[in-house]
Amino acid sequence: MKKPFDLTFSVGPTQISQVVKDDIAHAVANNFLSVSHRGEDFTQISEMTVNALRQLYNVPEDYRIFFTTSATEGWEICARNLVEKEAFSFVCGHFSSAFAHCLNSWGKTCHEDVAPWGELNDHLNVDIPQTAELITLCHNETSTGVTVPDDTIQKLRQKYSDCLLAIDVTSSIGACNLDINQADVWYFSTQKGWGLPSGLGVMFVGPRAMAKSKAMLSKHLPQGFFNFTNMEKQMADGKYQTIQTPNILNIYLLGQQCKRLQQTGLQNVHNKTLVRASDLYNFFESHPNAKPFVEDPTVRSPFSLCIELGEENLTHYKQKASQQKIELGSGYGKLKKTHIRIANYPALTDTDFEILKEIFES
Amino acid sequence: MKKPFDLTFSVGPTQISQVVKDDIAHAVANNFLSVSHRGEDFTQISEMTVNALRQLYNVPEDYRIFFTTSATEGWEICARNLVEKEAFSFVCGHFSSAFAHCLNSWGKTCHEDVAPWGELNDHLNVDIPQTAELITLCHNETSTGVTVPDDTIQKLRQKYSDCLLAIDVTSSIGACNLDINQADVWYFSTQKGWGLPSGLGVMFVGPRAMAKSKAMLSKHLPQGFFNFTNMEKQMADGKYQTIQTPNILNIYLLGQQCKRLQQTGLQNVHNKTLVRASDLYNFFESHPNAKPFVEDPTVRSPFSLCIELGEENLTHYKQKASQQKIELGSGYGKLKKTHIRIANYPALTDTDFEILKEIFES
Incomplete structure (x- = not known):
């Protein structure tokens, strides 16, 4: 081609960017792509990236950082780990709508507030049913080009402080600051704001979301291998590992990118x-x-x-x-x-x- | 590091190998990593790889080829798409055992025949319950170093011709020939026999497995976004796309690797x-x-x-x-x-x- x-x-x-292309060349030349995902070399790479992410975004100590494979997998994991029966989605274009569809594909009910294309939902003047276990929104809806203002997220969080909140930041993170305390779950992939190749996703998961997933597990509601308890176990005890063999190249690149953004501020x-x-x-x-x-x-x-x-x-x-x-x-x-x-x-x-x-x- | x-x-x-490292450099220099996964450039790359895989492994026309993210996701997708209640696993080490655990994590019953570490199951002298909807085996069990001989797979297929058969070929494909007709599903990742970086999986899915997944969908058994019907829809009509934003680099590399293996024979x-x-x-x-x-x-x-x-x-x-x-x-x-x-x-x-x-x- x-x-x-x-x-x-x-x-x-x-x-x-050229600097990321140079990082790729460095990783290739130094055989980082051949390290065992169950060995110390991988742990060193993964720990570097987890720490760099935590520092860059001030991710609170009690939030877990997990590597996934895409933001699509973020929807899947949220649907399985956080919702027994009902959720609520703010829909304002394709990607915010896809989360609602994903919840449906898992047999869960998803109430929706739908804004016309090109407009944003009126987040604070919507009735969210008390039965909703999770509220989802897309920080930046790339299909239409609308972004939820930071203070809207803050006020939404205050208004529905008892409900879990998951925010898709796939097309904003890496290009903006975020206050991680304002939601229970943040998830994204690396091929947009970060300027990295595709094939890696990340989730920040707060303590209330971890607890919800554990509670669902104890009720024997099947979540498959990728439940937060399993994911945490692989990362724990200084291992920084993943359930699957992960995209080692991208994990390395993400860490390097975080360090550069840290330097720029x-x-x-x-x-x-x-x-x-x-x-x-x-x-x-x-x-x-x-x-x-x-x-x-x-x-x-x-x-x-x-x-x-x-x-x-x-x-x-x-x-x-x-x-x-x-x-x-x-x-x-x-x-x-x-x-x-x-x-x-x-x-x-x-x-x-x-x-x-x-x-x-x- | x-x-x-x-x-x-x-x-x-x-x-x-150096030749794969050169492929990576070529993909990076030519901006293949920045092509849209919903555009013609990606389709060209993906189609090349699907065709090269199909040719190299003589994948029958009625078998679908899907890109996933790992062999672990292969377990997950099989568990959700192919088993309503019961499956049967030949276990002879960690990886064959993990498939059984994965089925359990989805709330399905998995009957097991367990061989001691370092030995292989006596596949043809085992009673597989008629209620099993899927038989799973691991072609090459890397945890112990045993491989199922080709004629055992053939005889097993003949003996249980009515039951779906899924074979994990993660640590053999790319280094051996396979007769794809001998199973309904073959799945693998790219960081072993293929000699490629980690972060890509592939599934070959035959018509009986496609039909089973569709039948489960029509019974409203939730399979999430990654059901075979959805996956097929993204690949269909000459699109060769995936549900998630895929690992474009690895898809390109896999196609190039297939072409080289084709030349060697x-x-x-x-x-x-x-x-x-x-x-x-x-x-x-x-x-x-x-x-x-x-x-x-x-x-x-x-x-x-x-x-x-x-x-x-x-x-x-x-x-x-x-x-x-x-x-x-x-x-x-x-x-x-x-x-x-x-x-x-x-x-x-x-x-x-x-x-x-x-x-x-x-």
Whole structure:
């Protein structure tokens, strides 16, 4: 296969920076990919990454950090470990909706509050049934380009303090700060904000979620091998291991990436994301042929911008980009032929965004 | 972390050859890791690998090929998709036993025939209850170093032709030929015989297994997102996609590896494995301080040799190897301090095995 592009603004898998490419070369040359997942060398890599994640995101001591294989597996594990009968999902696009479908596929009832595409739910003015054991939301809904503001999460947490809360941060973490205390479970994969290859997921699991899973196990509600108790056992006693043979390369890369973000300062990374997003939204708002899909500026995603172009303009700009070996991400689902999505992650440089703007300047 | 070794005989993750390292560099340099898993570039990679696998292993047209994340996920998916109530497992060590535990963790009954460590089950002289919906076996049990002979699988298939049969080939495929018609499901991961990094699994699923999964779905027995119907839907219509964002790097690498094995000829690869294994067993049988753990030569694994050394000798040879930056794989579980395991996979060269023998020559 030919090289598909030199630069991609796709929202995931995303552009991978040269420094990550160098990390891959280092891991390969030093045989990190051949270490036994039950031996000390793996433990050293895994411990480094767990500690780096914990430090970077201030993950509280009583939250467990688990390696999974994808955010999709995050849905699966939450559905099996945390919900006996009923859950509640805020749905505002494909990915938030998928969690609800996943719960259904496990035979659980999922109540939903559904916002129209391009809008965000009114989280604090919704009746969540008291029977709901888990509330789920997607921090950044990449299919439409809306993001839940931090203070909404905080207020939701206060209002429903007795209910478990699980937040999908697949397309925001690595590009923003988060207050981990504000939810019981956070889960994500590595091919978006982190700017790493696909094939690794992570979960932060708080004490109330651990307890719920244990309680379900003691009632003999089958959760399979990947129950939190089993997962914790593999990580415990300084082993830092996983049930399955994990994606060792990505675990190593994630640790290295955390260390770099730590040096830059996570709040600096977050601020840069916001400044760039603001600049890009201004650019597209004043553009004659384009406009942001999300009308309300307060819920527009700083991480994955969805821009309406119409079919003709989309073809024009995509072709123009393609001539420069640049890929513009397609709109999701029904927006595919009329919208583009633009990733705004740390792996992309300021120069990359200057090049992007030039494409849209004629 | 320092480079842990220059050469490893560990049974998995295993030594990765220079040609695979070159493939990784090629994929990285050409941005294959940044292609969208819902776009044409990914489809091209995935289709190439599916076709190469199908050709290499003569996978019948009516068998589906699915990408998973590990062989552990293979157990999970079989337990959920193929067993309503009861299964039967041939257990002869840790990995064959784990499938039985996995079935239990899903609340299913698993009848077991258990062979002592170092021995193989007498597959054809066991009473398998008629209520068993699935028979499971592990082609090569790496924890002890026994392999089920091909004609045993064939006879078992004939004897229980009405029952589904699932075979774990994690530590043999890539180093041997297989007759895919002899079972309904074959599953494996890529970090052993294939000589690739960890983090990818594959399943070959035949028509009777597809039908069983569909029948269970229609009875509303929850299988979660990863039911065969969903998995097939993602692969269908020329999409070759997966439910989750997959490990794109490994899918690419697996396809390249298949093409190389195709050029060498799979039977040639298999024969070479057998010749080398025979030579190694002869070497250790005539060695004053070592002997093969498995007494019966007809069931000794050609893929992962388990060699008894005793604690003192083990320390001596491991240290000697370590001085040359060579790693000898540890025995599994209770054999850890007294036995080593030696991988015999295509990624290791004849020269590597000469070096291995030299370690044991003084």
